Amino acid sequence: MRLGAVSGIGAVGRATIGLFESVTKQYHSREVTGDMEIASLAGNISELNGEAYLHLHVTLTDATNAAFGGHLSAATISCTGEIIIDGIDGHVDREFNEEIGLNLLKF
Known part of the structure; x- marks a missing residue:
């Protein structure tokens, strides 16, 4: 599958989340x-470059129900991961935009 929408809920024990800083492009x-x-x-x-490219964001909550999140780079499911992928016919490419510093959708 090369085009789709992703949604999910579940639990993780470890995750790598991030924030893109627009000024430094990092x-x-x-x-x-x-x-x-x-x-x-x-x-x-x-x-991106003929390969499937995932762009995911996550909101996580801890034991105090505090929420935090951002761009999801990696995660280890701890109990369950109920993830739905809705495939879409067709394909959409991405292209690196030097001005913005990100791989943007190319329509």
């Missing part, structure tokens, strides 16, 4: 560990 990532609920997982599947 991702700032951090690894979080412990029991966390996936309150929301949302994203899409497109293509």
Whole structure:
């Protein structure tokens, strides 16, 4: 599958989340560990250089129900991961935009 929408809920024990800083054009990532609920997982599947490309964002909650999240780079499911992928016919490419510093959708 090369085009789709992703959504999900579940639980993780470790995740790498990040924030893109528009001024420096750099991702700032951090690894979080412990029991966390996936309150929301949302994203899409497109293509970059002929390969499937996942772009995911996540909201996690900790034991105090505090929420935090951002761009999801990696995660380890701890109990369950109920992830739905809705495939879409066709394909959409991405292309690196030097001005913005990101791989943007190319329609």
